[in-house]
Amino acid sequence: MTGRLFVIGLGPGNPEQLTPEARAAIEGASDFFGYKPYLDRLTLQSHQERHASDNREELARAGAALEMAAAGKTVAVVSGGDPGVFAMAAAVCEAVEKGPSEWRAIELTVVPGITAMLAVAARVGAPLGHDFCALSLSDNLKPWELIEKRLELAARAGFVIALYNPISHARPWQLGRAFEQLGKHLPEGTPVVFGRAAGRPDERIRLTTLGEADPANADMATCVIVGSRETRVVERDGRDPLVYTPRSAGEARQ
Amino acid sequence: MTGRLFVIGLGPGNPEQLTPEARAAIEGASDFFGYKPYLDRLTLQSHQERHASDNREELARAGAALEMAAAGKTVAVVSGGDPGVFAMAAAVCEAVEKGPSEWRAIELTVVPGITAMLAVAARVGAPLGHDFCALSLSDNLKPWELIEKRLELAARAGFVIALYNPISHARPWQLGRAFEQLGKHLPEGTPVVFGRAAGRPDERIRLTTLGEADPANADMATCVIVGSRETRVVERDGRDPLVYTPRSAGEARQ
DSSP states (O other), rough: OOEEEEEEOBSEEEEGGEEEEEEEEHHHHEEEEHHHHTTTTTOOTTTTTEEEEEEOOHOOOOHHHHHHHHTTTTEEEEEEEESSSHHHHHHHHHHHHSSSSSGSSEEEEEEOOOOOHHHHHEEEEEETSSSEEEEEEETSSSOOHHHHHHHHHHHHTTOOEEEEEEOOOBBBBBHHHHHHHHTTOOOOOOOEEEEETTTTTTOOOEEEEETTTTTGOTTTTTEEOOOTTTTTEETTTTEEEEEEEOOOGGOOOO | OEEEEEEEEEESSSSSOOOOOHHHHHHSSSEEEEEEETTTTOOTTEEEEEEEOOTTOEEEEHHHHHHHHHHHHHHEEEBBOOTTTSSSHHHHHHHHHSSOOGGGGSSSEEEOOOHHHHHHHHHHEEETSSSSSEEEEOSOOOOHHHHHHHHHHHHHOOOOEESSSOOTTOEEEEHHHHHHHHHSSTTTTTEEEESSSSTTOOOEOOOOOTTTTTTTGOOOTEEEEEETTTTTEEEETTEEEEOOOOOOGGOOOO
């Protein structure tokens, strides 16, 4: 007997940005796995059970959820944002690959969500309006040299760059180093957006430049968007400026 | 007197993936601008009016919407997916920058949506589970040489690559050329996902490899995801394979 496993994206945290598909999957599940702050967002019924875990134990959490689904339950693994972007969907797939063969028989459904960079971008205009990349600054999972190489190639390619996991207690210097690295390839005036908790009551959006960007403005709940050479700032009297990257680039710019 | 302008992401097309925030913005607007297939998705009330336009007239459409908002109406500009990703939000910002100063006084709200690559990724597992980029293959808006350079740098950086606007009647050869270019830097066996109309009744998801990828499998409604060297395929008896990119890379791979 095999149950089901849903890997669900809760979006950035504003309940109005949670899709009906995600809401229905939450209502139908009996057991919930996830990092505690994400589980805390859920309003569960009395028959629904939470299994909180540390944020660094993703593979073990995925395995525990798969084991329970294999035993016949309808299980939900929840992530903030989109579960496929630096979140639980990859950990669940990895656990399926490495785990017992019966885990491959489980009906697995990934429910997408609004990922942080989209929510942050929407709050300032359209900084991701042209080619862009998303890069995690966590060097728990890859060597720092690889991160620096990717930053360099992304800047040289002209991608707007969304930085996930920019900073934590265990990784205090990486964001500053990333700004330094990007400063070798991009002008000082390149727009930088610090987007913290977009759409939530404790939202804080700051617009600055690469030359002035202070890593202290970021925390674990922040997504940082670094513009390309094409990214523009439009000042507006009495309103926050708009930040956008034009749809056209290079010779095609009018 | 100034009205409001909402730039709204309708998501990939499955109504269950439309956020409550987007639904509320649609209900509150009186006039709707957008590419006709996106307007056709809306169920409007009798007092709500559609202003359809060609998909290539983005700047003119944005200007018409801003003009109506400046006259006091509550106007919606709709995009499929997320409006900030190769869609209308950048065109609206550009129109604000280039337009009359009263357009800067309009209250502008961008409502994010599930963008195509997230919906496609969710249907196959977690191919975007690690660093990735999103690149439009439309050379209406940038020179082809720039696209080739970006493809090369993205492949060398080890990004998973999501290709938007992969093909159209006016751009028949670009996707094949992109696969050739990527083939110089990535192994033939690199997983490639063609994701058409993800979540809609006419959805078609195909998994293949870079060596075998046939551009004829893509159309205007397709998002193509090309894996990195790390992207893996997990076969499952009686189920579609899972495609995922591990959370760790390089020396940190266990």
